Amino acid sequence: MLKRSQKIKWKYILTALGINLSAILIFFWAAYVFWDINPLSIENIAAFRTRNAPYFYTLNQLPTFIVYALFREVLFEEAWARGPAWLLINSKIKHRTKLSYAAIVILGAIWAKTHVLFWPVFAVGIIWGTVLIKTKSLWSAIVCHASANLFLYICIKFLQYFQFIY
Structure with a gap:
């Protein structure tokens, strides 16, 4: 059985994942309806594919995707993007929470x-950073990031299967 503190950490992680999934769907809908941007246009998919080739790997290449996008990429990005906030929140310095949030934002x-879509990625980074600060664990942000990458891979496979994208 999980301790109370572990349950609270998983509550934050699952809440962040729910927000991530909702945000992705809302972003695609809003881009299409309000900004007259088709996220699935050939140009947008080509730009994303150029910078994120592993997400377009075939299912036979899933182990390579897992090593690259769920381990190597996630661990590296979380270490530099949210690692300093983790060090701050776990330190004994004064105003560590405010400094941690400042590090998360900057x-x-x-x-x-470093990503194709600035605002959605920035918003997700703030959410993952908040989870990190609330749980005081870098692993919580790593789990959120890896789960989001896996969800994106599954979405792309779904869109490819139904021939919305190639």
Whole structure:
């Protein structure tokens, strides 16, 4: 049985994952309806594929995707994008919570700039950073990030299967 503190950590993680999944769907809908942007256009998919080839790997290449996008990429990105906030929140310095949130926002913006879509990625980074601060665990952000990457891979496979994208 999980301890109370572990249950609370998983509550934060599952809440963040629910927000992630909802945010992805809302973003695609809003882009299409309000901004007249088709996220599934050939140009947008080509831009995403260029920078994120592993998400388009075949199911036969799933082990390679897991090693690259769920381990290597996630661990590296979380170490530099949210690692400093984790070090701050677990330190004994004064105002560590405020400093941790500042690190989450600043490094989250830099991290989001390395992705195709700035605002959705920035928002997700803030959510994962908040989970990290609430749980005081970098692993919580790693689980959220890896789960989001896996969900994105599954969505792309779904869209490919039904021939919305190639």
